[in-house]
Amino acid sequence: MAGPALPIRRSRRELVEAVRERPFLIVTGETGSGKSTQLPKYLYEAGLAKHGAIGVTQPRRVATVSVAQRVAEEMGCALGALVGYQVRFDDCTCEDTAIRYMTDGCLLRQILADPLLSKYSVIILDEAHERSLSTDILFGLLKKLFLQEKPAGRRTDMKVVVMSATLEVEKLSEFFGHCSVLNIPGRSYPVKEIFCNLLSPRDVGSSAYVTEAVKVALDVHLNEPEGDILVFLTGQNEIERACDLLFKKAESIDYRYEVHDRAVEGLLILPLYGSMSTDQQKRIFLPAPRGIRKCVVSTNIAATSLTIEGVRYVVDSGFVKQLNHNPRVGLDILEVVPISKSEAKQRAGRAGRTSSGKSFGLYSREFWEQCMPQHTVPEIRRTSLTSVILTLKCLSVHDVIRFPYLDPPEERHILEALKELYQCNAIDR
Incomplete structure (x- = not known):
């Protein structure tokens, strides 16, 4: 089943080539341009899921489920087969699922078990402007894993795409090593x-x-x-x-x-x-x-x-x-x-x-x-950092002060969180 005629369609070839050629890419476009539903589909149809699934994160559960349903419908397959979703307490995927929609918290838990994300060939962080704690940790982890250190043990290079309707683009591009930015023009309707x-x-x-x-x-x-x-x-x-x-x-x-x-x-x-x-x-x-x-x-x-x-x-x-x-x-x-x-x-x-x-x-x-x-x-700039620090410690990131944060929290807040975790025996150093 063909997808609707959304503004993103005009940029299809350019997007696929940009993802193929670059390890990191930022995609911005107005609400309604079709980023969430169409880009994973384009990448799948271009053969980018041959060596691993395409993982798409969303900040919220209901968006994760509804976008997965929409894409499965457009691709004419049952939900949970070629296209699936994973949220807390509800895993609607199988071994052959090529496009996996999930909450950003789910991807973080997968990194705990598989730090190289070896099941995936492309990771798309959608609605990145929400800047949830999980999204910010993922920014730093993906930069550390696939930009600063080339990981041994991965068969193919990981591709990372960050998508949003509204985002401080220059700041994020600089954070990911001055990576390319593609803008999809035009909202569907005025x-x-x-x-x-x-x-x-x-x-x-x-x-x-x-x-x-x-x-x-x-x-x-x-x-x-x-x-x-x-x-x-x-x-x-x-x-x-x-x-x-x-x-x-x-x-x-x-x-x-x-x-x-x-x-x-x-x-x-x-x-x-x-x-x-x-x-x-x-x-x-x-x-x-x-x-x-x-x-x-x-x-x-x-x-x-x-x-x-x-x-x-x-x-x-x-x-x-x-x-x-x-x-x-x-x-x-x-x-x-x-x-x-x-x-x-x-x-x-x-x-x-x-x-x-x-x-x-x-x-x-x-x-x-x-x-x-x-x-x-x-x-990350307005809430307690104890959960962030504990997650990083679980991921063997011991130097939590020098971790690559997009917006580094104040050092005293990190030290307060470390002290709190130490006092309740959650960490031993």
Whole structure:
């Protein structure tokens, strides 16, 4: 089955040749260009999986599963055969799986057992801008393994591709020995971005964004032509509260008089967050019945790699729940903070995946300029380093201070983590 006509198709030959010729490659392209689904397929069809599988990492479980399903469908094979996925507690692969989608944590665990990744010929780190702890460790390990030291014991050279819609490209290229960067131009469809001016810089500590998001979602439902809605909120509690409010208000709508588009006859409200089971999460991909508009209320989980067919409207609260280290209590704490500008662009892009759309930011331009940083602070710079240091020690990386970090943490934080691990007998030196 042929894949859809996505912007990446024009760069197919160039991409395959670049991967063949270079050990490291960075691929950037706007949301909806087809990087996650098409590049692994192109590399497989060009014969790059003859000496080992193509491994593709994703930061989140639901994206890993849905992208694998999509690619298996396009290649006309059963999921778990030629194309499979692996997430924690769920391994849908076999010996012959040539394209393996997995979470970045899964690849890290595989490196613990097989440091040379001898089962793989190509590793693709997708959605690298998320800069999760696992992604940052993988950056350093892959650089150390395949760039600084040529590993003995591998039959063929490893190829590493780093992909993202938004990324500090020059910095990453320099980190990987000034490697080449390929840009895939063009989002699939145009997205009109609208500031709703409902949140100002004064609202940073308030939870007003939940009720405002509900109001804007209902306004879109009543006044915009047919097309599904994706609402970005911060966590399970806020999402369940918003779904309850939406449900109560949607029940009292008189579709004969209040709805602008006569083709819209109802609203299907679906929550989406990380702790839901994979089966529950899969419901959001099913098309809504005829005449019913789907409204998915989600955490950041829907901002990466997922294509929810039919979404034409995005309602962005402008906030995210982020893990930050509190040195006073010595713990990582989940805090609600404004998203970065690059994250806002990523969210808006969800409305232009399958047709032209609109993105409604609840915030004002003042909020955008004053409260939203340019890029998300990498997790390695804002959380406890104990898990990172322990993982590196398990991988026999003893000099954790000089390990090649893309954004090196402060030395005192590394020493604090070492001291903590030593005190609880997790390490002996």
